[in-house]
Amino acid sequence: xxxxxxxxxALSRQIRAEVAERAAALAARGVTPGLAVILVGDDPASAxxxxxxxxxxxxxxxxxxxxxxxxxxxxxxxxxxxxSLNRDPAIHGILVQMPLPRHINPQRVIEAIDTxxxxxxxxxxSAGELVAGLPGLxxxxxxxxxxxxxxxxxxxxxKHAVVIGRSNTVGKPMALMLLQANATVTVCHSATAxxxxxxxxxxxxxxxxxxxxxxTADMVKPGAVIIDVGINRDEHGKLCGDVDYAGVQGVAGxxxxxxxxxxxxxxxxxLSNTVDAAERTLET
Ligand code: NAP
Numbered sequence: 001x002x003x004x005x006x007x008x009x010a011l012s013r014q015i016r017a018e019v020a021e022r023a024a025a026l027a028a029r030g031v032t033p034g035l036a037v038i039l040v041g042d043d044p045a046s047a048x049x050x051x052x053x054x055x056x057x058x059x060x061x062x063x064x065x066x067x068x069x070x071x072x073x074x075x076x077x078x079x080x081x082x083x084s085l086n087r088d089p090a091i092h093g094i095l096v097q098m099p100l101p102r103h104i105n106p107q108r109v110i111e112a113i114d115t116x117x118x119x120x121x122x123x124x125x126s127a128g129e130l131v132a133g134l135p136g137l138x139x140x141x142x143x144x145x146x147x148x149x150x151x152x153x154x155x156x157x158x159k160h161a162v163v164i165g166r167s168n169t170v171g172k173p174m175a176l177m178l179l180q181a182n183a184t185v186t187v188c189h190s191a192t193a194x195x196x197x198x199x200x201x202x203x204x205x206x207x208x209x210x211x212x213x214x215x216t217a218d219m220v221k222p223g224a225v226i227i228d229v230g231i232n233r234d235e236h237g238k239l240c241g242d243v244d245y246a247g248v249q250g251v252a253g254x255x256x257x258x259x260x261x262x263x264x265x266x267x268x269x270x271l272s273n274t275v276d277a278a279e280r281t282l283e284t
Contacts, residue, residue, distance in 0.1 A: 003226070003252040006148050012264035015147065016060055019271045023061030026278050033278035034063045035093040035119065035270075036085045040078065040104065041071035046097045053095070056267045062274050065091065075104045079112050086114040092281065093119035093274035116280065119273040122169060130176050137273050142174035144265025145206055145227050146181070152254045154203070154225050156181040162198045164188045164215065164242070165208035170229055174206050195219065207242035217247035226255040229262045 023033050035057055039050045050066065057064035067081070078096075085091050094117045100106050110118075115125045121139035129136030149156065161183040165171035171187065179185045183204065188195045196219035199205050207215050208229035220226065230242030241258030249255050256262055 003249040003255040004152075006152060006225075006227070006254050006256045006261060008144075008148060008256060008261040008264045011147060011151050012268045015265075015268050015272060016056075019062075019268070019275050020060040022275045022279065026275065026282075027061060029282065031278055031282060032063050032090070033061070033093075033275050034065065034091045035095065035274045036065045036067065036091045038067045038069070038078070038081070038094070038096045040069045040073050040097075041101050043099065046099070050097050053267055053270060056271055057274075060271055062271055063090075071101045073101075073104075075108065078104060078109060082109065082112045086112075086117060089281075091117065092278040093117050093270075095120055095270070117277060119270055119277060121173070121273070127168070127173070130173055130180075133180055137277060138177065138269075139169055139173045140266045140269035140273065141170050141229060141262065142177055143273075144269045145174060145229065145262060146177050147269070148227055148256060148262065148265060149204060149225060152225055154254070156183045156204070159183045159203040160186070160201055161204040161206070162186045162188060162202035163206045163208065164195060164199070165229070167208065170208040174208065178204070178206075209242045211242060212240060213244045214242040215248060216244045217251050220248050220251045222251055223253035224251075226252045227262065228256050228258050230258065231263070
């Protein structure tokens with residue numbers, strides 16, 4: 001029997017509807033969730049990402065403030081602007097679109113964002129909260145993957161999860177979230193000798209590499225849940241993930257398609273994080 005599709009578009013729609021309801025409830029209490037999006041320079045892909053984020057905010061009751069700056073903006077100026085957004089009570093989330101021009105140190109910029117407004121969850125302090133199992137804002141893509149896994153109804157407790165990829169933005173936080181959900185976690189990377197040895201024992205595999213066919217049917221345990229984070233192009237220029245979808249869907253129990261799997265969840269979790277951050281201001 002072919003694997004069941006984990007429909008990221010449908011789950012995304014459902015979570016966005018919940019986000020809109022929470023945003024409306026906040027607005028009724030006088031707090032409109034606000035997200036500041038900063039774009040420096042004229043990278044066309046970044047401009048598209050930013051536009052999509054702003055549009056998603058507008059459609060779900062989140063006020064977005066888009067600030068665009070010339071590529072020559074000095075790092076000190078950007079840090080000053082973040083400092084002022086940190087102190088602005090109408091702004092609950094701050095997102096600086098990456099990559100930044102080369103003369104700006106991205107880590108210094110990320111660390112300048114107040115942790116309570118770090119809706120990308122990329123700062124060292126947000127990472128520390130995740131490591132320590134403390135509440136905090138989680139990186140959007142792996143957080144979306146957790147929601148996709150939850151949507152299958154397969155419990156994570158006691159299961160073996162393998163994450164392929166160990167970037168600070170996807171692989172590592174993904175592994176920590178799975179660990180926190182009581183899975184036993186293995187992390188594979190470019191120096192792992194035999195990835196298939198690990199994935200064949202896995203109940204859940206998350207592939208986050210950026211390379212086609214990292215996971216093929218012979219590497220998958222029957223019935224496993226497969227989450228494909230990768231974004232690649234095949235030889236015909238068609239969008240595809242890291243997983244050999246056609247082969248793996250004949251073995252796995254659940255699988256995310258590319259497109260329509262992890263992709264739609266990332267902006268959704270950004271909206272969710274912004275509303276979370278706004279809700280927390282009423283708790284303190
Ligand atoms: P990244 O920073 O380039 O990290 C890639 C990871 O893959 C690294 O840890 C690397 O290992 C590992 N790797 C490279 N070649 C490998 C191989 N042959 N076997 C096993 N592991 C290998 O990428 P990323 O930012 O994590 O993103 C990964 C993919 O997800 C990309 O395709 C990206 O476009 C996509 N992505 C999608 C979304 C979405 O919303 N759908 C969001 C974010 C990212 P080393 O550490 O040893 O170098």
